Amino acid sequence: MPHSSRKKRNPVSAQKRLEVTDDDGWTHVTSGSNVRRVVRTTKARSDRETNKADETELVLSPAEAPARLTFEELETQYKGYKERWVQSETWQKLRVHLDQRIHDQETETSSQDLNVDGIVCIGLGSPSGFLRDGWVDRRAVSMYQLAALETIKDVFTSANRSSSFPIYAQDPVFNNLDRALLESLGMTVVNTPVGFERVTSKTLLFCPGAERKHLDMLLPSNPKLVLGGPLENTESSIIQTYVEKTDSRTLVSFSAQEHAFWKMRLYYLAQAEA
Incomplete structure (x- = not known):
């Protein structure tokens, strides 16, 4: 019939x-x-x-945000994600670790040099929009990662006692709302390949969503710290060379959104490699 x-x-x-x-x-x-x-x-x-x-x-192309979403609503959403991140064990452990490393460095008891002069963020994703014709909703992951980025930036800004600590964010999926949100947090949104060009041996590279081909471009600059990965077993000789020069610490599992920081690590070069 x-x-x-x-x-x-x-x-x-x-x-x-x-x-x-x-x-x-x-x-x-x-x-x-x-x-x-x-x-x-x-x-x-x-x-x-x-x-x-x-x-x-x-x-x-830039991610497509919901038609009625305003910047004020996006900002309110972000504050909720940031509050959950700040209260998480993942951030509490990471913050204590960073504070301790910075203190040890100031007292010359650490073999790692955490003195960075800026942060470059590659592959954050869109905090406001849907990807792949609306089939992929990665907004929560990007929101939590953005909260991590901001809180880490605050730790290093305070340690450096500098109000002009630069932070650059690059991702082709950023839309106008994303740009406005990041800029309201004191971050500079740049287009490809400007972000790649900002990475130096004194950079903290925040790369939760960077592809392997991008890491092959970035890691030869020997960034002082890298938050991302895991970088082990990538079958890339360039990435492996960088990993062999670093120590690393795995982030505590983030219960609110496990995939946001899945097996992610903080890598830092030894003092001798600075």
């Missing part, structure tokens, strides 16, 4: 159709504008001679 009572598909759902080419060269049709793959024909002469495949690069 034919299903004559079945509702017709809403024509709105057919809008924003995209062609997506995956790593194997297959082209798929999807909807939405949040993510697309662009095949860049950047072959060098040697590539043409060896018939290498074209480079495929993932290009992300």
Whole structure:
């Protein structure tokens, strides 16, 4: 029997159709504008001679925030996430650890140098918007990570006794609301590749969502501290080289949102590597 009572598909759902080419060269049709793959024909002469495949690069668009979400509402939401983060055992343990390391450094009893002159955040994600045509809601993860970023920044700002402690945040999915929120917290939002270029040997690199190819670009700069990972067993010689020069501490499990800091570690270079 034919299903004559079945509702017709809403024509709105057919809008924003995209062609997506995956790593194997297959082209798929999807909807939405949040993510697309662009095949860049950047072959060098040697590539043409060896018939290498074209480079495929993932290009992300700003996340789509709920239409009625205002900055004031987003700010209120963030304050709630930050309060839960500050009260968590994860932050309490990390704060005590950082305070102790900084104190030991001031009294010259520590082999680690925690003297950083700025923070660079790569891959935070969108605190306000949905990804991949609304299928991925990572807002809570980004909110908690942003709270961690701000509280860590406050620890180092206080230790350095400086009100001009710079912090840069880079992620192509940031939308206007995200930018406004980060800037209200004293952070400078930058576009690719400015964030990569700000990493030095005196940087605290906050990279909860950085891809391996980005870490391969960032870690040769020998950032003083890295919060992210875990960096072990990545099958990257560049990342492994950095890990071998560091000590690390695993963050306590964050019960409010376990995936926000899943097995994440704080890595710091030994004094001799500074």
